[in-house]
Amino acid sequence: MKRTLLEFTDSGIYCPKADVYLDPWKPVSKALISHAHADHSRWGHQHYISHEYSTPIIKHRLGGVEIASKKWGERFSIQGVHFSFHPAGHIVGSSQIKVEYKGETWVFSGDYKTYDDGFTTPFEPQKCDVFITECTFGIPAFKWPSQELVFDQIQQWWKENAEKGITSVLFGYSLGKAQRLSFHLREEVGPLLLHPVIHAHNEVVGSVKPLPHHQKLDKNLDPKKLKTALILAPPNAQDASWLKKWMPYKTAAASGWMATRGARRRRGYDTGFVLSDHADFYELTNAIKATEAQHVICTHGYTDIYARFLNSKGIYATTADTPFEDEPVTTEERTS
Amino acid sequence: MNTFAQLIASLDQTTKTSEKIGALAAYFDTATNQDKVWVIALLSGRRPPRAINTRLLREWAAELAQIEPWLFEETYHIVGDLAETIALLVHNAQPKKSSTTPLCSILNRLHSLKTEDETEKKSYVLSFWKQNDYLSCFAFTKFFTGGFRLGVSQRLMTKALEKSTGIPADELAMKLMGDWDPRTISFDELVLSKVDAAQEAKPYPFFLAYPLEEAFDALGEVTQWAIEHKWDGIRAQLVYRGGAVYLWSRGEELVNHQFPEIEALQDQLPVSCVLDGELLAHDKNRPLSFGALQKRLGRKNVSEKLLAEYPVVFKAYDLLEYDLKDLRSQTYEARRTLLERFNFNGKLLLSERIMPQHWNQVRAEKERASEVRSEGLMLKRLDSIYQVGRKKGGWYKSKVDPMTIDAVLTFAMRGHGRRSNLYTDFTFGLWRENEEGIAELVTFAKAYSGLTDKEFAAVNQWIKKNTVARFGPVRQVNPELVFEIAFEGISKSGRHKSGYATRFPRILRWRTDKSAKEANSISDLESLVIE
Numbered sequence A: 001m002k003r004t005l006l007e008f009t010d011s012g013i014y015c016p017k018a019d020v021y022l023d024p025w026k027p028v029s030k031a032l033i034s035h036a037h038a039d040h041s042r043w044g045h046q047h048y049i050s051h052e053y054s055t056p057i058i059k060h061r062l063g064g065v066e067i068a069s070k071k072w073g074e075r076f077s078i079q080g081v082h083f084s085f086h087p088a089g090h091i092v093g094s095s096q097i098k099v100e101y102k103g104e105t106w107v108f109s110g111d112y113k114t115y116d117d118g119f120t121t122p123f124e125p126q127k128c129d130v131f132i133t134e135c136t137f138g139i140p141a142f143k144w145p146s147q148e149l150v151f152d153q154i155q156q157w158w159k160e161n162a163e164k165g166i167t168s169v170l171f172g173y174s175l176g177k178a179q180r181l182s183f184h185l186r187e188e189v190g191p192l193l194l195h196p197v198i199h200a201h202n203e204v205v206g207s208v209k210p211l212p213h214h215q216k217l218d219k220n221l222d223p224k225k226l227k228t229a230l231i232l233a234p235p236n237a238q239d240a241s242w243l244k245k246w247m248p249y250k251t252a253a254a255s256g257w258m259a260t261r262g263a264r265r266r267r268g269y270d271t272g273f274v275l276s277d278h279a280d281f282y283e284l285t286n287a288i289k290a291t292e293a294q295h296v297i298c299t300h301g302y303t304d305i306y307a308r309f310l311n312s313k314g315i316y317a318t319t320a321d322t323p324f325e326d327e328p329v330t331t332e333e334r335t336s
Numbered sequence B: 001m002n003t004f005a006q007l008i009a010s011l012d013q014t015t016k017t018s019e020k021i022g023a024l025a026a027y028f029d030t031a032t033n034q035d036k037v038w039v040i041a042l043l044s045g046r047r048p049p050r051a052i053n054t055r056l057l058r059e060w061a062a063e064l065a066q067i068e069p070w071l072f073e074e075t076y077h078i079v080g081d082l083a084e085t086i087a088l089l090v091h092n093a094q095p096k097k098s099s100t101t102p103l104c105s106i107l108n109r110l111h112s113l114k115t116e117d118e119t120e121k122k123s124y125v126l127s128f129w130k131q132n133d134y135l136s137c138f139a140f141t142k143f144f145t146g147g148f149r150l151g152v153s154q155r156l157m158t159k160a161l162e163k164s165t166g167i168p169a170d171e172l173a174m175k176l177m178g179d180w181d182p183r184t185i186s187f188d189e190l191v192l193s194k195v196d197a198a199q200e201a202k203p204y205p206f207f208l209a210y211p212l213e214e215a216f217d218a219l220g221e222v223t224q225w226a227i228e229h230k231w232d233g234i235r236a237q238l239v240y241r242g243g244a245v246y247l248w249s250r251g252e253e254l255v256n257h258q259f260p261e262i263e264a265l266q267d268q269l270p271v272s273c274v275l276d277g278e279l280l281a282h283d284k285n286r287p288l289s290f291g292a293l294q295k296r297l298g299r300k301n302v303s304e305k306l307l308a309e310y311p312v313v314f315k316a317y318d319l320l321e322y323d324l325k326d327l328r329s330q331t332y333e334a335r336r337t338l339l340e341r342f343n344f345n346g347k348l349l350l351s352e353r354i355m356p357q358h359w360n361q362v363r364a365e366k367e368r369a370s371e372v373r374s375e376g377l378m379l380k381r382l383d384s385i386y387q388v389g390r391k392k393g394g395w396y397k398s399k400v401d402p403m404t405i406d407a408v409l410t411f412a413m414r415g416h417g418r419r420s421n422l423y424t425d426f427t428f429g430l431w432r433e434n435e436e437g438i439a440e441l442v443t444f445a446k447a448y449s450g451l452t453d454k455e456f457a458a459v460n461q462w463i464k465k466n467t468v469a470r471f472g473p474v475r476q477v478n479p480e481l482v483f484e485i486a487f488e489g490i491s492k493s494g495r496h497k498s499g500y501a502t503r504f505p506r507i508l509r510w511r512t513d514k515s516a517k518e519a520n521s522i523s524d525l526e527s528l529v530i531e
Ligand SMILES: [Zn+2]
Pocket: A037, A039, A040, A111, A324, A335, A336
């Protein structure tokens, strides 16, 4: 049976029956947005529909756009097609988008992780006929350690640096990773300072999910008095001149890519912590099995390899090219 | 094994020499003497024998991780390091505790493993992988796959040993030379015993030539200069003192054991002396390509066959010490006059010099560079002294321009790790007529770099739209794009489809003005080879 409820077009994932797009990459009239990351919620659509937690974040990023907010599991219909948002566990407000029409069910995963990080609303598996999945980390080299272990490693690193009078600079994506870190890290040896971009995101995210208060990094702070600090900064601030003021310092990144030595070395961090907001290979496979889908469409990541793997396990899978992967990717910013 | 694995992790986490030395010294401070000997052995290139080939390791790891061989290979391609891939996969299949087995007993076992049969090998390797954590598995698997340097040169290792033992690094470098077996030697014998000869082995810091960017005439009066060809080998100092020869590379590593023929030169040298010159692959009459010399590098054991196939000479161009007298503050002219009285033949040759009368003569000599297999010219001021490091004024080098050819992009391969969604490795072809008289593209070189970010992005977009076939990480593309490829040298090669091997091929520019038909042919490439 050929299923055509959703299709891949030049503008994005399209539902012809309802005339709406999911995470479109070109301006359209009506867009359902899985989450507030830049490659999924783009500028220029006439109407946005997103989960209520995503709404203030998208507004913060894109300014005065028109957004209709939905609750988890709230069913709404457009031209007879039913839609609903379900937690994807990736970042605050991140959703899988379920599309139902005449007994046929599709789910678009957006970005997701099945691991409960204690801050983000945890992933809820949805049964469906067709599952469009990301597979950013879809090779078996990737398996995440428990986050308790990773947070202990970070605290330990911070403590060792502080004892030597060295500032700790930790890079993590400003939306998602930064909130997860600022929620869990404990100020045991010194203050946690937030880069202004992260501070602003924490304010916005904090309005829907309370976050502990941390000091903002600004020009007036005296580095000499704050040598025991840990500065949380976005990865694209790595080469910024503000860092010079904080010498001596050590850098680290919190990212799934830090699982391989090559990636750590290439990015030039002193240390890497394996912490991801995407599912690892094993989580992907479990999540997909739980959907009981008869067709899986892989986007976003190691699509060819992962689809071949699913087929070898008797799960029918194909790939679809999306600009999520067709753009040269140079920082985690772009793929998150 | 656990402390060794931790050492590997900390060496891996820093690029700073001082921190690497610190980590290694801290290890030397606490490890057992037996383990220390093994670490010194590993970091000076004395690996245990390769007991198991990598094909079997891959098979066994895939089996233990319960993944199909193709998925193992794809993952390996992305991770980029075999030992790391195996450690990740076997660990991900079932996480375990860190190893408490002493390093020395593992390495001793590996020495005996080579002669055991495959079933025994397999059960030993699998049981290690099953019982130990990621880091231990990584270190353990590296013993089979090699490449254990982790940015630790022998020099750095001896520095760390100096920090830990208080024995000067130069003395240690001497002690660690030559043949010794980590299974039988003790730490006391290897490191702590007294040696007086260390001082005797020391080289001088090298004087380096400055690249000449202006025209020759800018150097003034031509008769103030001597010229030599710039040989395409390895810069080295030959130290002969106390009846022994020590050969130092520019990285200040002792390389005696790699070049036994140079070690044997002592009979040919009149008195104690230090020569500055070039290690060069060389047959009876003329230099061989750098590729020939490469065959001789990084080897623990140099076989008779290798010695005969790729003979190496020391081509001297300066004399830094004579009869224990430091000559570096004398003029080049004075040093050179003395040097030329040496007996040059066999493995010890003189780098001939020319005293030019006119700059045109210098230009003409540079034209001959590829004919005599040199990289260009060295210009040395007659009244210059031998300084330390790269200084302007005394020595200049003038390299010949690279050769270039226009080739067609034929295949593209994904990069590793973060760049694995990008096509970063390109294969290029040149035209050749096949037996039926039809022109086809023959692979002649692979190149990685040379494009701007913008061009790189555009080429990547183009590749995705113009793929004709996929082979794992490789895409075959429509033969349409033309690039100008530069390379430093070319030689005949039976191993290459085109019949020629090029040295340092790189993309010079994207010839958007040319169609594939206008690209060069294999016979154009042939015309660049000088016999
Ligand atoms: Zn994404």
